[in-house]
Amino acid sequence: MKKVALNGAGLLVALFAAFPVYWMVATSLKPNREIFSATPRPVPAHPTLEHYREILTGNLIPGVTFGDFLLNSVLVAVSTVVLSGLVALLAATAVARFRFRLRTTFLIMLLVVQMIPLEALVIPLFLMIQRLGLYNTLPSLILTYLGFSLPFAVWMLRGFVAAVPKELEEAAAIDGASRAQTFRKVLFPLVAPGLVATSIFSFITAWNELIFALTFVNDQSRYTLPVAMTFFFGRDDTAWGSVMAASTLFTLPVIVFFLLVQRRMVSGLVAGAVKG
Amino acid sequence: MSTLTEHTPTAAARDTPTRRRPRVDRLPYLLLLPCLVVIGVLLLWPLGQVVAMSFFRLNSVRQLRGDREWPFVGLANYTQILGDPFFRTVLRNTVLFAAANVLLTMVLGTLVGLLLHRLGRKMATFVASCVMLAWATPALTGTIVWKWIFDDTSGLVTWAFNALPDGLSQALFGRTDWSGYGWFNSPLLFFAILTLVVVWHSFPFIAVSVLAGLKSVPSELHEAARVDGAGPWTVFWKITFPLLRPVFGILVVLSTIWDFKVFTQQFVLAGGTQDRPTFMLSIYSYAEAFSPPPKYGVGSAIAVILTLILLVVTGLYVRMVLRQEDAS
Numbered sequence: 101m102k103k104v105a106l107n108g109a110g111l112l113v114a115l116f117a118a119f120p121v122y123w124m125v126a127t128s129l130k131p132n133r134e135i136f137s138a139t140p141r142p143v144p145a146h147p148t149l150e151h152y153r154e155i156l157t158g159n160l161i162p163g164v165t166f167g168d169f170l171l172n173s174v175l176v177a178v179s180t181v182v183l184s185g186l187v188a189l190l191a192a193t194a195v196a197r198f199r200f201r202l203r204t205t206f207l208i209m210l211l212v213v214q215m216i217p218l219e220a221l222v223i224p225l226f227l228m229i230q231r232l233g234l235y236n237t238l239p240s241l242i243l244t245y246l247g248f249s250l251p252f253a254v255w256m257l258r259g260f261v262a263a264v265p266k267e268l269e270e271a272a273a274i275d276g277a278s279r280a281q282t283f284r285k286v287l288f289p290l291v292a293p294g295l296v297a298t299s300i301f302s303f304i305t306a307w308n309e310l311i312f313a314l315t316f317v318n319d320q321s322r323y324t325l326p327v328a329m330t331f332f333f334g335r336d337d338t339a340w341g342s343v344m345a346a347s348t349l350f351t352l353p354v355i356v357f358f359l360l361v362q363r364r365m366v367s368g369l370v371a372g373a374v375k376g
Numbered sequence: 377m378s379t380l381t382e383h384t385p386t387a388a389a390r391d392t393p394t395r396r397r398p399r400v401d402r403l404p405y406l407l408l409l410p411c412l413v414v415i416g417v418l419l420l421w422p423l424g425q426v427v428a429m430s431f432f433r434l435n436s437v438r439q440l441r442g443d444r445e446w447p448f449v450g451l452a453n454y455t456q457i458l459g460d461p462f463f464r465t466v467l468r469n470t471v472l473f474a475a476a477n478v479l480l481t482m483v484l485g486t487l488v489g490l491l492l493h494r495l496g497r498k499m500a501t502f503v504a505s506c507v508m509l510a511w512a513t514p515a516l517t518g519t520i521v522w523k524w525i526f527d528d529t530s531g532l533v534t535w536a537f538n539a540l541p542d543g544l545s546q547a548l549f550g551r552t553d554w555s556g557y558g559w560f561n562s563p564l565l566f567f568a569i570l571t572l573v574v575v576w577h578s579f580p581f582i583a584v585s586v587l588a589g590l591k592s593v594p595s596e597l598h599e600a601a602r603v604d605g606a607g608p609w610t611v612f613w614k615i616t617f618p619l620l621r622p623v624f625g626i627l628v629v630l631s632t633i634w635d636f637k638v639f640t641q642q643f644v645l646a647g648g649t650q651d652r653p654t655f656m657l658s659i660y661s662y663a664e665a666f667s668p669p670p671k672y673g674v675g676s677a678i679a680v681i682l683t684l685i686l687l688v689v690t691g692l693y694v695r696m697v698l699r700q701e702d703a704s
Contacts, residue, residue: 114506120521121509136530191411198404215690217637219658220679224422230440247418308514347517358512
């Protein structure tokens, strides 16, 4: 009896959590007739890909296609990931492998910096972007997201570097490897899974961001997907099928990546703890 | 930073009798350098800059570019904001919204965490996967879907209210036809829906963290208490809560910080920055600065006020984390 109640509660929670995602996908697959009918159907009766065809082939904003926005978003996110991963790896190695005077200060700073309300930085970063002549360019966003994703990336990567047994590097050093070689041939391959996980977080940060992308880029052909979607969305309130199709395409990679990191993080950390 | 420490060989350093290694290892500082530059230039410098900008009257982009001078106005931006009755509305909205959302997120998240702990293996995996889905969904698309659910013609909620028996609907709400009902028009209803969206997005993190905390507590304690006849309420408050107090502390502080600066969800739900009665601090700051006519100085001052409020909360958070690192 008690078990039934617990399972019932579990199902309710699952429904509440997953329903909006399900509804997004379901709506995107329904023909307009079903979307706008007086009695909504829980499952598409005549599933169709017409909305996907519509947004992928048509112009979201005159002259610019969904593919252009997708490309902008991918460009920004991937550049952010590469830069942030590189810089974070160096810093994480410093913090996890060396004892130096300002180490604790640096760690506290990392923690504090993550608490800066990024919303409060729109205005000063807008000023900086204007001064640097980067207004209306994608690099303005790459720079911004690099700053946003870095503190967390270092914080997370620090754990992965620390989990690699130091003896391996010492052995390599005894065998005559230089510091650079040790880093490249011993530490890097072992930290790579952690780097992937960290990169995914940076990717999600850059991919999802709306406010700065809305403010720093004015030229429609340079919009990232989130900005394009808010405009697309505001333009015609009734095109719910297309809006949901676009939302699904935008959301899917994030969910896949997110679930990947979740597993990777748990297994990576646990495995490291047992073997270490 | 490393150059500073190395190029200042003070008398004290030269005279130290102990012969330690004479050279400081520069490598860690070199490795840190790019990171420090990025954080300094892209986070700390702007943070200082926003404070500086709040003391100037900045009403055009040309001033930002440096083509025109910046008139210094001292605290005028602050006195203007603080004297404006509208600011009190915004502050009240922000504080009440944050309080309600932190409370609801914590209660729901904790309940779900406890539930996941009690469920069977398969069921727990299923529910946890669904909960992850809500967590993973970007704020933008999550909000768009909720907006569709509350659409005034074909949305599910409109349909559900239309499906109510007419007599009941009339008695409860004074209307039977809900088609075209503006769910977002009254500020209170808007905030209720915004709360729903934000809680939906943020309870998974709390649930998963609480679950992780619960798994670290030896189950014998709970069993012993239950054998002694304690009900679930007593077990939670006498055993679970005290053991997980540090976790709860951090979760409350993090939620407070996040809920104080909700932006994307509000921006999308309200369809921009026109809905002034529902303004909260972050969107107010943005609207003052970027809605024409631009007022970057005033916007900065509001951003500084928001930051100061969060600074206090952050102070609490850092103290908690440090205390935990010491304990472990």
